[in-house]
Amino acid sequence: MSNLSYIKNLTKLGPEEIQVIVQKIHDLAKDGEYVIMEFCGTHTREISRYGIRSILPKNLELKSGPGCPVCVTADEDIDYLIGIAEKYDLGVITFGDLVNVPGSNGSLNHLRAKGKEVKVVYSPLESIRIALQNPQKNYVMVGIGFETTVPSLAYTIKKIVELGVENLFYLSLHKLTPPAMKALLDAGEIKLDGIIGPGHVSTIVGIKRWQEYLKNYKIPFVIMGFEPEDVLYGIYFLMKKIKNGEYGVFSTYTRSVSSEGNVFAQNLVDEVFDVSDSVWRGLGVIPKSGLELKPKYSHLDARKKFALDEPVKVRKTACRCGEVLRGVLKPYECPLFAKVCTPTNPKGPCMVSSEGTCAAYYLYENS
Amino acid sequence: MQDIILMAHGSGGDAMRNLIEKDFIKYLSNPILNELLDSGVFELSERLALTTDSYVISPIFFKNGDIGRLSVFGTLNDLCVVGAKPLFLSLSFIIEEGFPVADLRRILASISQACNESGVKVITGDTKVVEKNKADKIFINTAGIGVIEKHRDWRNRKIEPNDLIIVTGGIGEHGLYIMLERLGVQTDDEVKSDLSNLTDLILGALDRFDQIKFVRDATRGGVATLLNEICSKYGVEIEVYEQDLPMKEWVRNASEVLGIDPIYSACEGRAVLVVGKSQAEKVLEYLRSHPLGKDATVIGKVKSTNVAKVYLLTRIGTRRVLESLKGDILPRIC
Numbered sequence: 001m002s003n004l005s006y007i008k009n010l011t012k013l014g015p016e017e018i019q020v021i022v023q024k025i026h027d028l029a030k031d032g033e034y035v036i037m038e039f040c041g042t043h044t045r046e047i048s049r050y051g052i053r054s055i056l057p058k059n060l061e062l063k064s065g066p067g068c069p070v071c072v073t074a075d076e077d078i079d080y081l082i083g084i085a086e087k088y089d090l091g092v093i094t095f096g097d098l099v100n101v102p103g104s105n106g107s108l109n110h111l112r113a114k115g116k117e118v119k120v121v122y123s124p125l126e127s128i129r130i131a132l133q134n135p136q137k138n139y140v141m142v143g144i145g146f147e148t149t150v151p152s153l154a155y156t157i158k159k160i161v162e163l164g165v166e167n168l169f170y171l172s173l174h175k176l177t178p179p180a181m182k183a184l185l186d187a188g189e190i191k192l193d194g195i196i197g198p199g200h201v202s203t204i205v206g207i208k209r210w211q212e213y214l215k216n217y218k219i220p221f222v223i224m225g226f227e228p229e230d231v232l233y234g235i236y237f238l239m240k241k242i243k244n245g246e247y248g249v250f251s252t253y254t255r256s257v258s259s260e261g262n263v264f265a266q267n268l269v270d271e272v273f274d275v276s277d278s279v280w281r282g283l284g285v286i287p288k289s290g291l292e293l294k295p296k297y298s299h300l301d302a303r304k305k306f307a308l309d310e311p312v313k314v315r316k317t318a319c320r321c322g323e324v325l326r327g328v329l330k331p332y333e334c335p336l337f338a339k340v341c342t343p344t345n346p347k348g349p350c351m352v353s354s355e356g357t358c359a360a361y362y363l364y365e366n367s
Numbered sequence: 368m369q370d371i372i373l374m375a376h377g378s379g380g381d382a383m384r385n386l387i388e389k390d391f392i393k394y395l396s397n398p399i400l401n402e403l404l405d406s407g408v409f410e411l412s413e414r415l416a417l418t419t420d421s422y423v424i425s426p427i428f429f430k431n432g433d434i435g436r437l438s439v440f441g442t443l444n445d446l447c448v449v450g451a452k453p454l455f456l457s458l459s460f461i462i463e464e465g466f467p468v469a470d471l472r473r474i475l476a477s478i479s480q481a482c483n484e485s486g487v488k489v490i491t492g493d494t495k496v497v498e499k500n501k502a503d504k505i506f507i508n509t510a511g512i513g514v515i516e517k518h519r520d521w522r523n524r525k526i527e528p529n530d531l532i533i534v535t536g537g538i539g540e541h542g543l544y545i546m547l548e549r550l551g552v553q554t555d556d557e558v559k560s561d562l563s564n565l566t567d568l569i570l571g572a573l574d575r576f577d578q579i580k581f582v583r584d585a586t587r588g589g590v591a592t593l594l595n596e597i598c599s600k601y602g603v604e605i606e607v608y609e610q611d612l613p614m615k616e617w618v619r620n621a622s623e624v625l626g627i628d629p630i631y632s633a634c635e636g637r638a639v640l641v642v643g644k645s646q647a648e649k650v651l652e653y654l655r656s657h658p659l660g661k662d663a664t665v666i667g668k669v670k671s672t673n674v675a676k677v678y679l680l681t682r683i684g685t686r687r688v689l690e691s692l693k694g695d696i697l698p699r700i701c
Contacts, residue, residue: 015682015683015684018683018684019684048687049681049687050681050683050685050687051681051685051686051687052683052685054685054686054687055683055684055685122546122550122625123550228681228682228683229683232683342693343693344693354626362690363688363690363693364687364688364690365687365688366688366690
C-alpha cells in the first residue's frame, strides 16, 4: 500500500493499514525533532484515549492547545456568575462541565449544595422551558462554547425574544478559536512545526476563515476528524507537509469540512452576536475573540442587568492550567497534578472538563 | 378532580390506612403482608443475603419500564449475583405532596407484576409524604432477602491469571436510553432500557458451573467501573478488548451525540462474570442459550496479579488504562 490518498472512509481502516500509517509517520520523523499542537480538546481527549502517543516516534511531540471552552473560561467570569447567582437569587442554567469548575469561592456544584438552583441541560432550549415553568424566578443561561455551540444558543436567544420570556437572561462566555490560534502563534512562546486543526469548529467556520487568519504564518495547519484513524492519517499527512516545507490550511476531514463552512449557522450567529474582546484563562485578553449580544438583544444581557457591589477579586491558586493551555507545561509537570488535583477533586478546569488536557492525561495516560 | 397524594396520606392516620388497605394490599396481597404487623414475619434457616437500594430515576415512567419495576428488578439483581434466590422484599415510598394517585396505582400495579413474574413477595413497607418541591415526584427504597444454596456461593473461589471476563449482553443501554428520554428525543422501538431480572440467568449459570468466580451486575458507572472494582478488590490486572465489547448500533450513535462513553453508562440487566478458563466456553454457550444472555461475550481476561489496574486494548492496537468513572456523568438514571 504505497499510496494512501485513495482512502475515503478512514474509520474503516483495519489494524494492518493502521500499522502502515504509523510506520510511515516513523519514517517521516526519523531525522530531527518535531512538535505538533492539537488545538482542540476533543482531539486531546481522543489522542489520550486511544494511546496514540505511545505508538508515535519519541521525537514527534504532540502538545495540547487551548481548545476546551470550559478550560479557557476566566476565573473572573466564574466568580461573577456565582456572585450574581447568590446576590440576585438567580437560577443558573448551564452545560455539564461548568458546574465542577472551581472559582475563588467554590463551584456551581457548591452553590447547588447550598440550596441555589443550578440546572444542567444538554439543549439550551431547555432553559426556556425551565424559565416558563417558574415565572416568579429569574434565570441566567450561561452561554459557553466555541463556534460549534454558538448557533444553537443564537437560536435559543431568538426564541427567548419570540416567546417573550421575561425571566431568562444570558451570560455570554463564548470564545472564537481562530483569533486564539493566532494569538498563540504571535506569542511565540512555543516552537511549533505543525498544527492539528479542529474538526467540529472548522465544519462551522469553513477552511476559508482559517486561511484569513493564518495567511501570514509559514506553518502547515491540517484539519482532522476525531476517530483515532482520522488522527493517525492526519498526522501522517501533516508530517508530509512539514517535511516538504509546505504551509497553509489543509483538511483531511473532507467528509465534514468545506471551504465556506456552515453558512446558515454563521448567519444565525451574526444575527444575534457582535464580536468582542474576551479574556481567556492563560492567554489573557485576546482582541475580537469573544461574542456579545447585539444591542437589539442587550435587554437579555446578564452583565448589563446584574452588577456586583464590588469588582470580582480572583483568588490566586497553585493551579497552572494557564500554562497547560498555552502548551508551555505538560499536565504532569504541574505540582498539583494527580496529587491534590484529580477529576474527583479538581483544582482547575483542565482537570474538570472531559476535553481538558489534565483530565485526558489523568484518565488515559496515568499508567 | 384528579386524586392526588396529600400530606395526610403519610401522617399515620386514616388517610394513610385507607391508602394501605385500598391500594397497597390490593396490588401486593400475600399472607405475610396481609397480617399488617409492624414487621413481616417469616421463617428461614439457611445462608441468607440481604440488600437494599433506593430508586430516584427521572422520568419515572419510560418505554419498557418504570420506577416500580426498576425498584424490584434492581434489588433482585443485587441478590442473584451473589448466588441468592430472592424471596422477600420491603418497599418504602417517599412521595411528593400532590403526586397523582393514579400514577401511584400504576407504579403499584407494575411492582405487583414484577413480583409475580419473579416469584417474590413484598412483606413490609412504609410511606412518607413530603411537602411539594421537597422531593421529585416519588422515590422508592426496596430491601431484599434471599437464600444462598452452598453450591451457588462463589465467594471463596480464587480469581487467577487467564480467567476470562464475560459480559452477558450489550453495554450501556439503560443509561443512554434514559438520557435520551430526559432530553425528549423521539426514539425507535429498539432504543430502550435493558432493565431485566437476571435471577434465572445467573442462578442457572451458578447451578451448572463451579468455575464462576465472581458475578456483579453493571449499574451506575458502567462496565468500566465494575472491572476496576474487581481489580482493587482482588489485586488483579484485567485486560479488556475494545473491539469485543458488545454494543448495539444505537448505543454507539447515542454515545457519540451525547459524548458519553458506553463503557461508563449504566446497565440494568447485564452482569459481568469472571470465569475459569476451562469452563468459559461452556458458560458462554449456556448464557447465549438464554433469552437474557444471547449477546454474551468474552470481553477480556485476568492478565496478572502484578498490578491492580484495568487496561483497554484499543482497536488501533494501543493499550491504555481504563479508569473507573470519576464524578457523575449522568443525572438520576436509577
